[in-house]
Amino acid sequence: MDNTPALIVIAPLLAALLAGLAVWIEERLSYLIALTGLAISTFSAVKVLMQVIDSGTIQYRMAGWAPPMGIEYRIDLLNAMVLLLVASIAFLNLLASYKSVDQETNDRPGSFYTIYLLFVTGLLGVTATGDLFNLYVLIEITSLTSYAMVALGDRDRGPLASLNYVFIGVIGASFYLLGVGYLYLKTGSLNMVDVANILSGIHGSSTVLVAFILCMIGIWIKMALFPMHVWLPNAYTYSPVAFARIVAPLMTKVMVYVMIRLMITVFGFDYVFETLNLADAVVWLATIAVLAGGVMALSQKNLKKMLTYIIVCEIGYMVGGAWMGNQLGMTGAILHILNDALMTFALFLAVGNMVYRLKKVDLPDLQGLFGKMPWTMAGFVLAAFSIIGVPPTCGFFSKWYLILGAFEAGAYHFAAALIISSLICAVLFFKVFEICFFDPMSEGHGHGDSHSHVTIEEAPVSMLIVSGLVSLSLIVAGLYSGTIVNTIILPFLK
Amino acid sequence: MRFLGFIIVCLTGALLLYGTGEFPDWGDPDSPASTHLSNHYIEKAIEETQVPNLVTAVLADYRGFDTMFETAVVFCAGLACFLLLRDFSQKKERFYRHTPTGVILHVKDSKKTLKVGKEFEHMDKDWVPSDLIIKTVCRILIPFIQIYALYVVAHGDFSPGGGFQGGVIFGSSLILLAISYDLKTLVRRVNEKVIGIFAALGVLIYVGIGVICMSMGGNFLDYSKLAPLVPGDPHHIRALGMLGVEIGVGIAVTAAMAIIYINIVSEGRHDEGL
Numbered sequence: 001m002d003n004t005p006a007l008i009v010i011a012p013l014l015a016a017l018l019a020g021l022a023v024w025i026e027e028r029l030s031y032l033i034a035l036t037g038l039a040i041s042t043f044s045a046v047k048v049l050m051q052v053i054d055s056g057t058i059q060y061r062m063a064g065w066a067p068p069m070g071i072e073y074r075i076d077l078l079n080a081m082v083l084l085l086v087a088s089i090a091f092l093n094l095l096a097s098y099k100s101v102d103q104e105t106n107d108r109p110g111s112f113y114t115i116y117l118l119f120v121t122g123l124l125g126v127t128a129t130g131d132l133f134n135l136y137v138l139i140e141i142t143s144l145t146s147y148a149m150v151a152l153g154d155r156d157r158g159p160l161a162s163l164n165y166v167f168i169g170v171i172g173a174s175f176y177l178l179g180v181g182y183l184y185l186k187t188g189s190l191n192m193v194d195v196a197n198i199l200s201g202i203h204g205s206s207t208v209l210v211a212f213i214l215c216m217i218g219i220w221i222k223m224a225l226f227p228m229h230v231w232l233p234n235a236y237t238y239s240p241v242a243f244a245r246i247v248a249p250l251m252t253k254v255m256v257y258v259m260i261r262l263m264i265t266v267f268g269f270d271y272v273f274e275t276l277n278l279a280d281a282v283v284w285l286a287t288i289a290v291l292a293g294g295v296m297a298l299s300q301k302n303l304k305k306m307l308t309y310i311i312v313c314e315i316g317y318m319v320g321g322a323w324m325g326n327q328l329g330m331t332g333a334i335l336h337i338l339n340d341a342l343m344t345f346a347l348f349l350a351v352g353n354m355v356y357r358l359k360k361v362d363l364p365d366l367q368g369l370f371g372k373m374p375w376t377m378a379g380f381v382l383a384a385f386s387i388i389g390v391p392p393t394c395g396f397f398s399k400w401y402l403i404l405g406a407f408e409a410g411a412y413h414f415a416a417a418l419i420i421s422s423l424i425c426a427v428l429f430f431k432v433f434e435i436c437f438f439d440p441m442s443e444g445h446g447h448g449d450s451h452s453h454v455t456i457e458e459a460p461v462s463m464l465i466v467s468g469l470v471s472l473s474l475i476v477a478g479l480y481s482g483t484i485v486n487t488i489i490l491p492f493l494k
Numbered sequence: 495m496r497f498l499g500f501i502i503v504c505l506t507g508a509l510l511l512y513g514t515g516e517f518p519d520w521g522d523p524d525s526p527a528s529t530h531l532s533n534h535y536i537e538k539a540i541e542e543t544q545v546p547n548l549v550t551a552v553l554a555d556y557r558g559f560d561t562m563f564e565t566a567v568v569f570c571a572g573l574a575c576f577l578l579l580r581d582f583s584q585k586k587e588r589f590y591r592h593t594p595t596g597v598i599l600h601v602k603d604s605k606k607t608l609k610v611g612k613e614f615e616h617m618d619k620d621w622v623p624s625d626l627i628i629k630t631v632c633r634i635l636i637p638f639i640q641i642y643a644l645y646v647v648a649h650g651d652f653s654p655g656g657g658f659q660g661g662v663i664f665g666s667s668l669i670l671l672a673i674s675y676d677l678k679t680l681v682r683r684v685n686e687k688v689i690g691i692f693a694a695l696g697v698l699i700y701v702g703i704g705v706i707c708m709s710m711g712g713n714f715l716d717y718s719k720l721a722p723l724v725p726g727d728p729h730h731i732r733a734l735g736m737l738g739v740e741i742g743v744g745i746a747v748t749a750a751m752a753i754i755y756i757n758i759v760s761e762g763r764h765d766e767g768l
Contacts, residue, residue, distance in 0.1 A: 006714040013566065014701055020573070020694040024687055062559040064716040069534055071559045111577050114694075118570055125563070137563045144567060148574035159578075182513055188530030198526070210513025 004044045004051075005060040005073045008083055009124045011040040012090075016117035023110030030110040031098065034117055038091040041124065045087040049080040053487060059130075067130075068194040074130030077492040078334065081484075082127045082257050085338060086250055089345050090120040096349060096466035097242035100356050104153075104240045112152075116243065119145040123254050132180045132266070133190045135258065139176070139222065142254075143169045146235075146247055154238035161234035168221060168231040176218030182211035183266075192266050199267065203275045212267055212276070216259070223255035225315050226289035233308040241352045244304070249344035252311060253337050256318045260333065263322065273325045282323040283409075287417040289316030294424035303354070303361040306428065307347055310387060313421055314340050320414050321402045327493055329405025334489050335481060336398035339386070342474055343395055346383035349467040350376050353459035366432065368439040372456040375464050377436060379471035384429040386474045389422050394478035401485075543732045545651045553656065554736040558715050562700050565657075565743050569697045572750030576690070581762035589617040618676060618766040632674035639667040647744040651733050657740035661747025668752050677760055677767050680752075686764060689749045696746025700739050707735075 015037020019030035052058055052075060060073040075083070094116070101109050122142030129135050147169065151162035184190060186207050187198040202208060217228075224232040236248050263272050273279055293313025300306035318340070321333030353376040354361050354369070370377050386393035399418060406415035458464065477484070518525030539551040553561055590599040590608050593615050601608065608614045647660030672680040704715040712719030717735025721728040759767035 003708050003714065006708065010701065010705065010708075010714060014698075014705065017569075017694050017698045017701060021691060021698070024691060061713055062715055063555060064713045064718070065556055068531055070556050108577065108580075111573060114573060115570070115577065118566065121566075131560075133557075134560055134563075137560050137567070140567055141563060141570060144570045144574065148570070148577055151574075151578050185517060185525070185527055188526035188528070188532070198530075205516045207513050207516045210509055213509065 003060075004047050005058055005075055005128065006062070007044040008041050008048065008087065009073075009121060009128055011044065012037045012117045012124065013121045016114045016121060019110065019117060020114040023108075023114075027110050030113045031094075034113040035091075035094055037117060038087065038094055038120065041120075042084070042087040042091045045080070045084040048075055049084050052077055052080040068189050068191045071129070071131045071134050072191065073128045074193065075128060077488045078257070078260070079127050081334075081338065081488050082254065083124060085341055086120065086123050086127060086254065089249060089341060090123075090246055092466050092470065093242070093246045093345070093349075096245070096352070096463045098462060099460050100352060100463070101240075101242050103356065104242065112240075112242075115145045115148055116246075119149070119243075119246070123250055126254055127257060130192050131190050132183065132192060132195065136173070136177050136180060139173055142251065143173060143222075146239075146243075146251065149243040149247070150235045150239040153240045153243070157234065158238045161231075161238045165231045165235040168228075172218045172221030172228075174218070175214050175221065179211045179214030179216075179218060182207055182214065186211070192261070196266050196268060199271065203271050208271075209276070212271075215262055219255055219259050219262070220319075223252045223259070223315055223319075224312055225285070225319055226292045226312055229289075229293075229312045229315075232312060233305055236308045236311070237302065237305045241348075241355045245345065245348040245352050248308070248311060248348050249341040252315055253318075253341045256315070256322070256333070256337055259319070260322050260330070279323050279325050280411075283320050283411050283414055286316045286320030286323065287411075287414045289313070290320065290414075290417040290421045291316075294421040294428075297428055298424060301363055303363060303366065303432065304351055306432075307344075307351065310425065310428075311344060313425075314344070314387075316421075317399070317402055317418065320411075320418075321405055324402075324405045324409045324411060324414075326405055326408050327490075328401055328408055330493060331485060331489050332398050332401030332403075332405050334492075335401060335485060338484065339394040339398045339474075339477060339481075342470065342477055343383050343386045346379060346467070346470045346474060347387070349463070349470055350380035350383060353463050353467060356459050356463065357456050363432065363435055366436045369436040369456075370433075371439065373458050376459055376467060379467045381433065382471040382474055384425075384432075386478075388425045388429060392478050393474045394481055395474075397478055397481040543736075544730050545733050545736060547651055547653060549654070550650050550656055550736060550740075554650075554739050555717070555732060558736075558739065561739075561743070562697075562704065562715070565697050565700055565746050568750045569693055569746055572693050572753040575754045575757045579757040579762035580764075591615045591617045616678070628674050632670055636667050636671055639670070640664055643667065643744075643748075647740055648737070650740045651736055657743025658747055660740075661744040662751065664744065664748040665751030665755075668748070669755050672755065672759070677756065678765065681756065681764050684752055686756075689752050692745050693749035693753060696742045696744070696749060699742030699745065703735060703738050703742070 015033050019033045022029040022033055048058065057074065057076040059067070060075070061067065062071040062073070064070070101112055119142055122138045122145065125138035126135055126142065129138065147162050147166050150165055151159045180190070183195060186202060186205060187195050189195050189198060199208060221228045236244050239247065263269070290313050293309050293316060297306050297309035297313065300309060314336070318333045318336050321329040321336065324330070351361060353373065354366070357373065358365055382393065386395035389396045389399045399422065403415050403418055406412065406418070518527070522528070535548055535552055535556070539548050540546060543551045543555050545551045545555070588601045588607070590601065590610070591597070591614065592599065593613060598617065599608070610616050643660045643664035646655040646663060647657055650656030650660070668680060668684065671683070706723070707716045707719045708714050710719040710722070717732045720735055721731045724731060724734055756764060761767065
């Protein structure tokens with residue numbers, strides 16, 4: 001029996017527990033255990049992706065029970081891609097975090113690794129599972145760990161941000177659970193494929209409609225779609241950097257994956273786009289999200305917070321693309337899950353390097369950074385270009401598909417919003433570049449201000465290498481986006 | 495804002511009511527929930543798992559993978575409490591009582607400590623005079639509660655019960671000890687390190703059993719593959735696997751309850767509270 005699909009999720013879980021035990025023996029050990037666990041997970045994810053591309057969907061029965069009775073992992077091209085994305089980003093981030101974890105959680109790094117690994121386990125489990133309730137349990141794990149992490153961050157504001165996140169997050173999860181309950185009432189099953197089969201006979205039922213709406217609202221709250229985004233900016237800004245770097249690219253993207261999974265596998269295209277008349281309204285909502293995210297980002301004075309509003313804007317792209325109701329839009333949305341995770345990761349890695357040296361990243365603090373941290377800034381510029389959508393980088397290609405999809409569906413307002421928000425991003429990032437390019441004004445010298453004597457160096461090599469690698473991967477992903485679309489996304493949508 | 499909230503609540507309520515329109519009737523034997531999967535569980539569970547308690551069979555075997563993560567959730571909660579609340583700094587003020595005279599000393603300097611022994615007694619800030627009746631009753635009761643908890647864990651396969659319930663009962667006996675005596679008595683008996691290790695160990699037992707099944711050539715958590723390792727009737731191997739898993743759950747839940755209680759009442763200082 002081939003156990004690789006289970007290993008993707010079990011390896012980090014086991015590592016989390018062992019790391020938790022190792023804290024009492026030797027703190028350094030827990031870092032090594034965490035790294036090993038994620039390496040195994042990443043390796044298995046690569047293997048599974050290869051297998052799925054070669055021979056199609058993999059089904060793995062937990063405890064050996066056949067699907068509707070037991071829980072199954074059902075890994076097709078879409079999951080396999082997202083699994084690899086999550087596992088590799090978690091692994092790379094851990095490599096980059098060695099120093100910053102010590103700096104930020106000075107007295108208990110061991111427990112930090114345990115929570116970190118449980119968070120990753122949750123994300124991987126959400127992605128791999130083929131069972132509606134199992135999905136909920138794992139969402140609970142990711143949420144619980146991220147509440148704890150956010151509260152660990154900024155001493156003054158972290159706990160309050162976390163409390164807001166707890167309230168809204170719990171409401172979101174309850175909506176999803178209620179939706180699953182409604183579905184169970186009508187179908188008597190929790191397995192996604194089984195539910196889909198039964199649902200195809202009862203499309204007209206009002207209970208199914210309500211179940212669909214409840215599930216969607218729950219997932220939208222979790223992915224921070226405007227106007228349900230209020231928890232996100234503070235939570236991500238005030239969490240520890242090592243955690244912000246992974247939660248920002250992955251949490252929202254995995255939730256977009258869940259939405260697409262529910263739309264395609266559970267309820268089905270026919271139901272979502274033909275029985276229901278919601279698509280136009282949702283695309284309008286996404287349009288507003290894109291614009292609102294951009295405008296709010298424009299008014300921020302802190303770099304980290306600005307980036308979190310860009311995430312809100314990007315969520316709008318993916319939701320809009322997925323609800324366009326055509327293949328091009330869906331392709332764009334799925335490609336954007338991959339690209340946006342990489343871009344956001346690259347941006348936050350660069351910001352992490354800055355925070356490591358500067359401690360805070362309000363825009364005025366960044367003056368003269370091009371001279372002082374050239375490599376970090378190079379990575380930042382590349383990631384920024386990708387967010388704006390400059391051609392050789394991957395951000396351009398997914399936006400291209402999204403715009404094509406919008407034209408095909410006649411959603412010109414969405415296409416316009418996309419272009420406007422790209423312009424806003426361009427303005428935004430060039431403003432940051434301008435601040436970073438020029439040295440601080442010389443007035444500091446006159447007053448003998450101690451501030452100007454602080455010399456800032458480049459970040460540690462371990463952080464730079466990861467940052468550079470991920471930034472370069474943006475170009476690689478851009479150049480190979482045709483291959484990704486042809487081998488993964490289009491066969492999946494067929 | 496308040497008006498907007500009211501409208502949203504009304505809309506959600508209306509939506510939920512609209513959804514109930516096509517609900518199956520109350521207790522309808524033909525509803526999908528009681529015809530689709532339930533029949534299989536009711537007819538086949540005993541035959542397939544050798545466990546007479548159907549709830550346990552579904553919980554710990556058919557959907558054992560979910561239960562494993564539920565245990566991880568409990569562990570997470572305990573760990574989060576420790577991580578956020580635990581305060582290793584020394585307390586600033588201390589109270590002592592001079593036992594022979596009953597005079598209470600209030601020491602404000604954290605560096606000065608009095609030797610606690612025959613002459614001086616450590617005292618909580620919100621000290622409640624000890625109550626002989628409560629202490630005696632609890633002292634007699636606690637061992638019975640703990641034995642009962644062990645029964646509930648061990649008997650999960652045959653009657654209502656299992657790891658979560660047993661763990662909660664055991665944990666509550668520890669909390670009762672802290673309430674009837676004081677927190678220090680509890681912390682003296684269950685060391686912080688020990689409960690920390692136990693919390694992780696409980697989940698590890700669950701995951702470990704799954705991994706052993708995997709290394710014996712089965713799927714994750716497929717208890718039937720444990721047969722060569724355990725002496726006795728291979729027929730009952732699934733029930734034994736479930737018992738092992740339930741013990742893990744019980745340990746994790748007990749430890750997590752103790753961690754959460756101790757950290758919350760003492761504001762993370764582990765010295766006094768409630």
